[in-house]
Amino acid sequence: MPEDASAPGTLSARALAAGRPAPYLEGLNPAQREAVEALDGPVLMLAGAGTGKTRALTARIAHLLHTGTARPNEILAVTFTNKAAREMKERVSQLLGQTVEGMPWLGTFHAICVKLLRRHAELVGLKPNFTILDTDDQVRLLKQLILAANIDEKRWPARQLAAIIDNWKNRAWTPDKVPAGEANAFNRQGIALYAQYQERLRELNAVDFGDLLLHVLAIFQGHDDILEQYRRWFRYILVDEYQDTNIAQYLWLRLLAGGHRNICCVGDDDQSIYGWRGAEVGNILRFEKDFPGARVIRLEQNYRSTPHILATASKLIAANAGRLGKTLWTDRAEGEKVRLIGHWDGEEEARWIGDEIEAMQKGTRGMRAFGLDEIAILVRASHQMRAFEDRFLTIGLPYRVIGGPRFYERREIRDAMAYFRLAVSPDDDLAFERIANTPKRGIGDKAMQVIQRTAREAGVPLLEGARRAAESGALTGKAKGEMLRLAAAFARWHALALDPKASHIELAEQILDESGYTEMWQNDKTPEAPGRLENLKELVKALEEFENLQGFLEHVALIMDNDTEAEGAKVSIMTLHAAKGLEFPAVFLPGWEDGLFPSQRSMDENGLKGLEEERRLAYVGITRAEELCTISFAANRRVYGQWQSALPSRFIDELPEEHVEVLTPPGLYGGGYGAAATAHGSGLEARAARADVYNSPGWRRLQERSAERGMSQPRAARHQVIDLEAVSAFTEGDRVFHDKFGYGVVCAIEGDKLEIAFDKAGRKKVVASFVVAADAASDVPF
DNA sequence: CCAAGGCCGGTTTTT
C-alpha cells in the first residue's frame, strides 16, 4: 500500500471525532449544508456562479475529517489548477483551525497521476524517474519524427500534430484505439506518427501531460488488484469543476469510484468553457445516469452579484438548450442596471473605458468610488488587450495583464531550465538539443547530425556524444572547441548538482554565467532583453524555496504558476477564460461584436455547440461582476491592419431590456454608431446605436469633460500622483527604456509626460513614471 | 553557420 497509509498526518481523526463543535457548518445555507452533510453515495453539487461552491466543498472535507468518517489520506480531492488545490488546502486548514499536511491526495489530476505513476511505472514500461515533457519538448520531438518519416512538414506542422495527439489523448485514445472514423487517408499518417511518438517517449523514459492520465488509466484497467487497492484506499472522492473533465479523466474517476461510489462532483454546466481542449459537458449532464440514485443538490443562492446582473446573466444563458437548469437568486440590494454602450471603433471604446475608469475612481454617475483593484476588463481574445494597454499607458492608468505568457513558458526560463536539467541528468537529450547552440556555439544542422550519429552509434546520451565527436575530430573548428568546453562544464556542474554540500543557488548562477547564457541576453539589443534578464533573476530567486535543483525541476514540471507580483492597485485585464473563478466589483466586457464574440471560428468549427459555449463564456463574463457590469461593442475595428465593420453581438439581443441601461455613445467620429446597427433591426443594440448623440446626457457629459480637459493642463491635475521626480529625471535626448515600447530617445517633455521616439514603436507620448533610463534597464542580473 | 528579408497566417489555455 502507499507509504502514506502509515502516515496519519497532522489531524487526528479520533480527536476530532470526540465531539467538539463544528464551526465549519456555521452560516451555511440549507442547500450548502445538505451538500456538506450528504457524505455517502454519489452526489452532484450543481453550484451556480457565486453560490459559495468552494465554501461548501471545503466544509465537506472538513466534515469528513471532523466526524472521523475519513482520515486525511483517504480523501481523493481533484482540481484542475494548482491554484485551486492550494486554495482548497488553505481553506480546509482554516476551517479546522490547523494545518492539513496530511492530505496527500488533494491536488490536480496531473499531480495525483504523477504520484501514482511513479509507484507503478514499470507496469507501463517506464522507470520511476521518468521525465515530464513540456509542450516545447513535445513539439520538438514530433518535428524530428516528421522529418525522419520524410513527411512534408507543411502538411503536418508539428504543432498541429501535437494538438491532434493531445485531443486523442483527451478522449483516451491510444494509437490502436483511434477509431476508424478518424482514420481517413489524411489521419492514417497521423496515427502512425502518434504510435512512433509514444514509442520514442518510452525510449526516452518520458511522458507528456496526457500520458500521465492515460498510463494510470491503463494500469487501472489492466491490473484489477491495483485498482481494487486504490478503490479501498480512496474512500471518498471529490471533484471540483466537474464540467471541465475530459473523457480520460471521466474514465479515470469512474474506475476509482466504481466500488463504494462515494463520489461528489461539483460543477456548473453553464460554466463549461473548455470544450475546445477536450472538456465534455456531457460528463456533468450524464452524472445521474452514470451513478444511479445520485443526489443532485443545487446551490442557487448567489452571494456575489446584484439582481440586475444576475437577471441579465440568467436571461442570456436561458437561450442554451440541454442545460441542467438552475434558478439563481439573491437578496442583495438592487444596484445599478447592466450598462450597454456602442462605440464607433475599438480605439474609442478603449478611450471611453479608460475615461470611465478614471471617473469611477472618484465616483461618477451617482455611484460609489471604485478602486483600481476592483475593476477588471474581460476580453474574448488576447489580441483585444492591446488597445487597452496602449491607451492606459498613454494616460498613465496602472494596469496588470493576467495570464500572459506564463513565467515558466518563456523562452529564457525554458532555456535556463534546460541547462539545469542537463546538469542534473546528463542524459536528458531533449534538454541538450535545446541549449547546445544557445548561445551560438557554431552548432548548426550538420554539426547536430554528427553529434546525433556519434551518440547513437556509441549508445550514449547526446552530451557525451558531443564530447566524443569533438575529441575524435568529427567536429571541427568552432564547434569542436565549444563542445569540449561545454561537456567539461557540464561534468563540473553535474558533480556540484550531486554534491549535497554545494549551494544549488550558486550552482544555478554559475551555470547561467559560465555557459554564456546571461551574456547572450546582455548583448541582445531587442526591447525584450532586459525583461528576460529580470526573469532569470526571478528564476534564481524561486530556487531558494527548494533544497536542490532536482526538487525544483520536479516541481516546475507540474506547476506552472505565475502569481508573483501583486503590489499596487491596478486595473486587471484578462481573457474571459482566465477570469473564471474570479470576481470583481466592476467589470467591463468590451468587444461584443458578432464574429469576435461569439467568435466566428468557434461557430464555423463547432456550429451550435460552439455558439453555446460562446454563450456560456458570456455568462461567465457577466457573472464575474458584483456591482457594475458594462458591456460594449464597436462598429469598426482594425483587424490585421484592415478596418472591418461588424454587427453588435447576437448576445446583446438576448439581454433583458428591463435590466439594461443603454448609455449613449460619444460618437466623436461623426455619426456615432449608425448604419450597421439599424440593419440589424430593433432591440437594445439598435437603441444603443440610434440614440440621439448630440442631445443626450452622454454627449453633454462628454462635452463637459473634453472642455475640462482642453483647458489648462488638466491631464496632470487629474492624476492623484504626479510623479514630478520621474519627469525631472529626464531631459531631451535621453536614452530610455519602456516596458512595452522598448528603447527610445526623449524628444519632448510636457507635464508628467514624455514624448519619445521609440526605436521600434515610433513616436509616442507616455507618462514619465513608466519609463526608466536605458542604462538602468540593462543592469546585469547576477 | 548566421543575419537579413519575404511570406504566411493569425481564439480561447491548463497541466
Add this chain to the structure above:
DNA sequence: CCGGCCTTGG
C-alpha cells in the same frame, strides 16, 4: 499589422 518561420545570400 505583427511575429514566426523559411529561404536566400554572405
